[in-house]
Amino acid sequence: MHFGAHVSIEGGVWNAPANAAKIGCEVLQMFTRPPQGGQAPEIDAETVKKFRAAMKKNKISAAYIHAPYIINLASPLPHTRGYSIHLIREELERGSLLGCQAVMFHMGSAAGVGEEKGLQMAKEGVEKILKDYKGSCQLLIEMSAGAGAIMGDKFEDIWEVLQAKGGHKVGVCLDTQHAFASGYDFRDKKALDKTLKEFDDVIGLERLVLIHINDSATDLGSHKDRHAHLGEGKIGLAGFEAIVASKKLKEIDLILETPWDDGSVGVVRDLKILNRFKLSEPGFMGFLGLSGFSIWQ
Numbered sequence: 001m002h003f004g005a006h007v008s009i010e011g012g013v014w015n016a017p018a019n020a021a022k023i024g025c026e027v028l029q030m031f032t033r034p035p036q037g038g039q040a041p042e043i044d045a046e047t048v049k050k051f052r053a054a055m056k057k058n059k060i061s062a063a064y065i066h067a068p069y070i071i072n073l074a075s076p077l078p079h080t081r082g083y084s085i086h087l088i089r090e091e092l093e094r095g096s097l098l099g100c101q102a103v104m105f106h107m108g109s110a111a112g113v114g115e116e117k118g119l120q121m122a123k124e125g126v127e128k129i130l131k132d133y134k135g136s137c138q139l140l141i142e143m144s145a146g147a148g149a150i151m152g153d154k155f156e157d158i159w160e161v162l163q164a165k166g167g168h169k170v171g172v173c174l175d176t177q178h179a180f181a182s183g184y185d186f187r188d189k190k191a192l193d194k195t196l197k198e199f200d201d202v203i204g205l206e207r208l209v210l211i212h213i214n215d216s217a218t219d220l221g222s223h224k225d226r227h228a229h230l231g232e233g234k235i236g237l238a239g240f241e242a243i244v245a246s247k248k249l250k251e252i253d254l255i256l257e258t259p260w261d262d263g264s265v266g267v268v269r270d271l272k273i274l275n276r277f278k279l280s281e282p283g284f285m286g287f288l289g290l291s292g293f294s295i296w297q
Helices: 013-022 045-057 078-098 115-130 155-162 176-181 189-202 237-245 265-279 284-288 290-296
Strands: 003-006 027-030 062-066 102-105 138-142 171-175 208-212 253-256 261-264
Touching (some): 013 045, 027 253, 062 078, 062 253, 078 102, 102 171, 138 155, 155 189, 171 176, 176 208, 237 265, 253 265
Parallel strands (some): 003 027, 003 253, 027 062, 102 138, 138 171, 208 253
């Protein structure tokens, strides 16, 4: 298990590893193009060389790519669906050139088509994305918070799309805030174990590749996508301690997507929390009580 955060590629994708190392990351996540879509900077041989050298120099062990937010595999508009498929496939190819581990994406909204048809369209979209794909970068479906008609807020929905032709190669990115907002509890070891068992029963823990580690500014089952710094939301520190201590998750990287509204201060603090948990004995927070957290600041 390694810890990291989503970082900027301003000035060139090769700057991401240094930006990650600067705040204490072991792994990183990034966009390789504007998050709202649009023209993507070329990944040429020089870019690949500079990025891979920067990964090595800054001792970043893995890089993950987040697909643009505009993806919608269930849009009633054929152009939008086609563009979404094109973007994800392109990101997979770009990630393979750079040596990135995976690209995660949100399936989109079923508004206008209905949930059943929307999931079928997402499944067909995944099949088209993967057709004749030979790259090394893995495709991951990220769980959503499920606001409105947004797909992917239930384990069963993700499992359905994973049945696509070639879907056995697709993994899952579990976001703790999104899952919590969708009704899956992580607030302590007992709740975590129950949620992981349900994930294993429905999808299979072997399909879990990455975790976005975020506290939730909204309540369990709220279906609202609102991230918070660790310990400042409704999940709480005991839940994140349980995640770091879980033997079932020991090979899974954790990527922070907590707010940057205070610069990097909050994210650096979140990384320190995760590292404290990794170095401490299980139950450390229970022993100290939440008031003991001040000794870390």
